[in-house]
Amino acid sequence: MVPVLLSLLLVVGPAVAQDTQNRPYSLTYHSNGVSKPKEGFPSFQATGYLNDQAFFHYDSETEKAEPLGPWKQVEGMEDWEELSKFQKARGDFFLKNLKDIMGYYKDTGNHTFKGTFGCEIRNDNYGGAFWKYAYDGQDYIKFNTEIPAWIPLQPEAVNTKVKWETEGSVQASKNYLEKECPDMLRSYLQYSRPFLDRQDPPSVSITSHVTLGLIRTLKCVADNFYPKPISMYWTQADSVVVAETWGEGPLSENGTYQSWEVVKIPSLSRGPYSCHVQHSSLAQPLTVTWNKSQ
Known part of the structure; x- marks a missing residue:
């Protein structure tokens, strides 16, 4: 009999695809339980991700x-x-596990339990997996596929380890992460590769402003690109200019990313300064140049 921990993870999917592109893909599930949710808010939510894109959501209020x-x-x-x-x-x-854990801590009131697990395939082969839980935002327990075993990360988590391993979850958890999850991912890829493999090129722009008349700030912004990996750097006369700050935005509602790099230069400097952007969607690096006459 499949232990209850794994029986709640195995979902029958369509036939497995025989080929995948030569790149990594991941399937990840994020779950969140709350012991005393506010009125109108769900006590349990789950979201599934293919690579960085959410493809389904469930909550206990709608039960859909x-x-x-x-x-x-x-x-x-x-x-x-x-x-x-x-x-x-x-x-x-x-939520039953959340209640049990609250008992181990002798906690009352409102508490949270979060779980994340998933797997990756590379070149159509198993590429790794993980499974971990957090209680009130602190790492609580995780699964190690090499041993294999549940590893408690808090003293109270020993109780959960004993309970789950007594139920026989160790080998079933390992099988799920190393076989069932990759097989499910391959099946999903039959329908999802057009969304995951798309290449949206960045649009690049530069803004400039002077602070206190002494320092000019140049900001290079790359917008609306996908996938996420991108390289940006500044140069002046073929010499690299070290960025003062840089950053990136989360996946936007339209499914693209934003990234930026900022350099600070003397306000009297005329340039030119160039921002270079490399992305998988571009046949060659994109360069945008600023000089004081602009």
Whole structure:
């Protein structure tokens, strides 16, 4: 008999694809349980991600698992009614564990339990996996596939380790992470590669402003690109200028990213200064130049 911990993870999917592109793909699930949610807020939520893109969300208020983004238009990838039943059962099990953990800590009041697990494939082969939980924002327990075993990260988590391992979850958890999860990911890729493999080139712009008449700030912004990896750097006369600050934005509602790099130069400097951007969507690096006459 499959232990309850894993029986709440195995979902039948469509036939497995025989080929994937020569790049990594990941399938990750994020779950969140709250012992005393505010009125109108769910006690349990779960979101599934393919690479960095959320493809479904479930909450205990609606008791529905619903596709997100472009996956709303995909037919046949998942039986959403069955997935809704699965997530409801998993949510009940998740909240029961939260109640048990509160007992180990002798806690009352409102507390949270968060879980994240998933796997990766590279060149169609298993590329790694992880499974971990946090209680009230602190790492609580994680699974080690090499030993294999549940590793307590808090003294109280020893109770959870003993409970789960007594139920026989160790080998089943390892099998799930190393076989069931990659197989599910391959099946999802039959429907999802057009969304995951797309190449949206960045649009690049430079802004300039002077502070206290002494320092000029140049900011190079790359907008609306996908996938996330990008390289940006500044030069003056073929010499690299070290960036003062840099940053990146989260995945936007339209499914693209933003990144920026800032340099500070003397306000009297005429330049030219060039911002160079390299991205997988570009056949060659994109260069945008600023000088004081602009």
